[in-house]
Amino acid sequence: MNKKISPVQGLRARKAAWEVIQAVGGGAFADVALERIFNLYQFKPIDKSLITEISYGAIRQRYFLDCWIDFLGTVSAKKQPPLLRWLLHLGLYQILKMERIPAAAAINTTVELVKTTRLAKLTPVVNGILRSALRCKEKGIQLPKSNTPSLELAKNESLPAWLAEELIAWRGVEDACKVAKAFNTISPIDIRVNKIRAELKDVKESFDALGIKTQLIPNCPYGLEIPPGVGEPKKWPGYLEGEWSVQDRSSQLIAPFLGALPGEKILDACAAPGGKSTHVAELINNQGEIWSVDRSSRRTHKILANSERLGTTSLQLLVADSNELLDRHPELEDYFHRVLIDAPCSGLGTLSRHPDARWRMNKENIQELVSLQSRLLKSLVPLLKRGGKLVYSTCTIHPDENFNQIKNFLKIMPNFLLEYEKQIWPGEKDNGDGFYIAVLSKS
Numbered sequence: 001m002n003k004k005i006s007p008v009q010g011l012r013a014r015k016a017a018w019e020v021i022q023a024v025g026g027g028a029f030a031d032v033a034l035e036r037i038f039n040l041y042q043f044k045p046i047d048k049s050l051i052t053e054i055s056y057g058a059i060r061q062r063y064f065l066d067c068w069i070d071f072l073g074t075v076s077a078k079k080q081p082p083l084l085r086w087l088l089h090l091g092l093y094q095i096l097k098m099e100r101i102p103a104a105a106a107i108n109t110t111v112e113l114v115k116t117t118r119l120a121k122l123t124p125v126v127n128g129i130l131r132s133a134l135r136c137k138e139k140g141i142q143l144p145k146s147n148t149p150s151l152e153l154a155k156n157e158s159l160p161a162w163l164a165e166e167l168i169a170w171r172g173v174e175d176a177c178k179v180a181k182a183f184n185t186i187s188p189i190d191i192r193v194n195k196i197r198a199e200l201k202d203v204k205e206s207f208d209a210l211g212i213k214t215q216l217i218p219n220c221p222y223g224l225e226i227p228p229g230v231g232e233p234k235k236w237p238g239y240l241e242g243e244w245s246v247q248d249r250s251s252q253l254i255a256p257f258l259g260a261l262p263g264e265k266i267l268d269a270c271a272a273p274g275g276k277s278t279h280v281a282e283l284i285n286n287q288g289e290i291w292s293v294d295r296s297s298r299r300t301h302k303i304l305a306n307s308e309r310l311g312t313t314s315l316q317l318l319v320a321d322s323n324e325l326l327d328r329h330p331e332l333e334d335y336f337h338r339v340l341i342d343a344p345c346s347g348l349g350t351l352s353r354h355p356d357a358r359w360r361m362n363k364e365n366i367q368e369l370v371s372l373q374s375r376l377l378k379s380l381v382p383l384l385k386r387g388g389k390l391v392y393s394t395c396t397i398h399p400d401e402n403f404n405q406i407k408n409f410l411k412i413m414p415n416f417l418l419e420y421e422k423q424i425w426p427g428e429k430d431n432g433d434g435f436y437i438a439v440l441s442k443s
Contacts, residue, residue: 010050010105010109011109011112011113012041012043012047013043013047013050013051013054014054014090014109014110014113015113016037016041016043016047016051016055017050017051017054017055017058017090018055018086018087018090018113019033019037020033020034020037020051020055020059021055021058021059021086021089021090022082022083022086023036024055024059024356025082025085025086026082029356030055030056030059030354030355030356031354033055034051034052034055034056037051038051045231045232048232049229053098053229054090054093054094054098056355057093057097057098057355058086058089058090058092058093059355059356059359060158060183060184060351060355060358061089061093061097061158061184062089062158062359063154063155063158063159063160064155064156064157064158065077065088065089065092065093065096065158066078066085067143067155068092068096068133068143069085069088069092069129071143071144072129072132072133072136073125073129081119083117083118083119084114084119084122084125084126087110087113087114087117087119087126088110088126088129088130090110090113091106091107091109091110091126091129091130091133092129092130092133094106094110095107095130095133095134095137096133096137103134103137106130107127107130107131107134110126110130111123111126111127111130114126143155149168149173150164150165150168151164153167153168153173153176153177153180156180157177157180157181157183157184158184158358159180159183159358160358160359160361160362162362162363163348163358163361164176164180166398167179167180170397170399171425175425175427178427178428179397179425179426179427179434181427182352182426182427182431183351183352183358183426184352185352186228186229186352187228187248187352187353187432187433188225188226188227188228189225189226189227189228189233189246190217190220190223190224190225190226190246190247190248190249190252190432191203191223191224191226191233191244191245191246191247192220192222192223192244192245192246192247192252192275192279193222193223193224193243193244194222194242194243194244194245194278194282194310194311195222195282195283196281196282196285196286196310196311196312197241197242197243197310197311198238198241198243198244200216200221200222200224203224203237203238203243203244204216204224206237206238207224207226207236207237210236210237212226212227212230212231212236213227214226217249217252217430218430219249219253219430220249220252220253222252222282223249223252224244225249233246239309240309242309242310242311245275245278245306245309245310247275247279248350248353248432248433249430249431249432249433250349250395250424250431250432250433250434250435251275251276251395251432251433251435252279253424253435253437254276254279254340254342254391254393254435254437255276255279255280255283255340256283257391257420257437257439258280258338258340258389258391259338259389260280260283260284260288260337260338261284261288261337262284262285262287262288263287263288264284264288264289264337264338265288265289265291265335265336265337265338266280266288266289266290266291266336266337266338266339266340267290267291267293267336267338267339267340267380267383268280268290268291268292268293268340268342269293269322269325269339269340269341269342269376269380270293270294270322270341270342270343270344270376271292271293271294271300271303271342272294272296272299272300272302272303273299273302273303273306274292274302274303274304274306274307274315275306276340276342277290277292277303277307277312277315278306278307278310278312278315280340281307281310281312281313281314281315282310282312284314286311286312286313286314287314288314289314289316290312290314290315290316291316291318291336292307292315292316292317292318293317293318293319293320293322293325294319294320295319295320295321295322296319297319300317300318300319303315303317304317322341322376322379322380323375323376323379324379325379325380325383326379326382326383332383333382333383334382334383334384334385334386335383335385336383336384336385336388337385337388337389338384338388338389338390338391339380339383339384339388339389339390339391340390340391340393341373341376341377341380341390341391341392341393342393342394343372343373343376343392343393343394343401344369344372344373345369345373345394345395345396345398345401346361346365346366346369346396346398346401347361347395347396348361348396348397348398348434349394349395349396349397349424349426349433349434349435349436350395350433350434351426352426352433353433366398366400366401367400369401370400370401370405373394373401373405374405374408374409377392377405377409378409378412378413381413381416381442384442385442386442386443387441387442387443388441388442389419389439389440389441389442390416390439390440390441390442391437391438391439391440392405392406392436392437392438392440393435393436393437393438394435394436395433395434395435396434396436397423397425397426397434397436401436402423402436402438403421403423403436406418406421406438406440410440415442415443416440416441416442416443417440417441417443418438418439418440419439419440419441420437420438420439421436421437421438421439422436422437423435423436424436424437
């Protein structure tokens with residue numbers, strides 16, 4: 001990073017945020033792009049927090065900010081050079097969405113940044129659009145309204161038009177707005193206390209002693225909520241000692257539904273990065289056989305690292321495609337008492353945590369995932385014992401991946417009984433990410 005480009009205060013942090021936005025615009029995952037920036041350059045914690053807030057916010061609000069460019073500029077956002085489009089997002093986000101950033105600082109730093117690029121001749125354009133946005137904000141001028149509810153929702157909450165339309169179809173306008181607003185809310189960090197290594201009250205006290213005020217999470221007996229923006233989890237007390245792991249409250253509900261008992265054989269068919277496998281191990285006090293399977297060797301290494309830190313010694317790791325498990329290991333037929341399929345999905349329930357996810361998914365992608373999920377269910381059925389239990393879960397809110405998927409499965413598998421199913425929606429009281437859970441028994 002060029003430290004000599006300008007003496008303007010805070011410019012390095014904004015340049016870093018701009019790099020993250022550019023990387024995601026080019027196809028990178030937001031968390032990977034952000035981690036790369038933090039590994040490349042040295043920043044103080046306060047600057048890391050600012051970089052994260054600006055970059056994630058601008059990525060999350062991409063469509064909303066495009067609408068402002070279309071409203072204020074003479075060239076539409078989609079026709080702007082990508083470098084300029086992402087830079088305008090950087091400045092506009094600070095002006096329109098961040099109360100703690102002085103408008104002058106947002107404008108000045110953005111203008112200084114454009115001067116360092118091959119687009120320097122467009123400095124007056126950047127300055128003009130940002131100052132026009134500030135005048136609109138000061139005068140209370142809003143974007144033009146649409147008579148179409150889905151387009152209005154898409155614009156105001158920065159959603160793809162198809163998703164806004166689907167949300168309204170699933171939930172109605174009022175509840176769709178609640179879900180969309182939850183997508184744009186910075187979530188707290190939920191942790192799951194490892195009952196093998198620590199007591200909930202002791203972990204809570206260690207955080208409270210450092211001034212990190214925690215709250216118990218309803219319906220999660222080992223869950224604690226940590227406010228957002230209080231530092232890096234790996235530096236919090238008890239992390240290295242394996243006393244807890246980061247896991248959203250909705251995700252913490254999944255493993256208990258298996259009802260696993262000590263001594264049983266359990267399959268986690270899509271296990272990486274290991275949150276649910278290690279949770280099951282904790283629940284049965286390592287007294288059982290948990291097969292943690294994932295097709296990615298890189299992601300399986302993450303399971304191993306998490307398991308070693310948490311002391312979950314009952315995990316057996318296997319790099320494999322779960323669709324091919326029976327072909328590769330015929331001895332596993334009727335082997336498992338419990339099977340967990342935390343299926344690959346669209347991730348539409350986790351948009352608050354993954355700001356770029358909404359721009360990656362489309363209807364065609366989802367139908368491909370529906371087919372993959374269906375194959376997984378059919379492939380893993382023979383591995384479950386009679387009388388065994390299968391838990392199917394996703395971190396999405398799309399009915400084709402959830403209710404409809406299980407409905408179709410039951411039509412072709414009459415020896416399965418649906419015991420329980422629930423769709424968790426973001427934005428409802430005490431809810432975390434959007435999740436779906438189905439519990440089925442095999443006769």
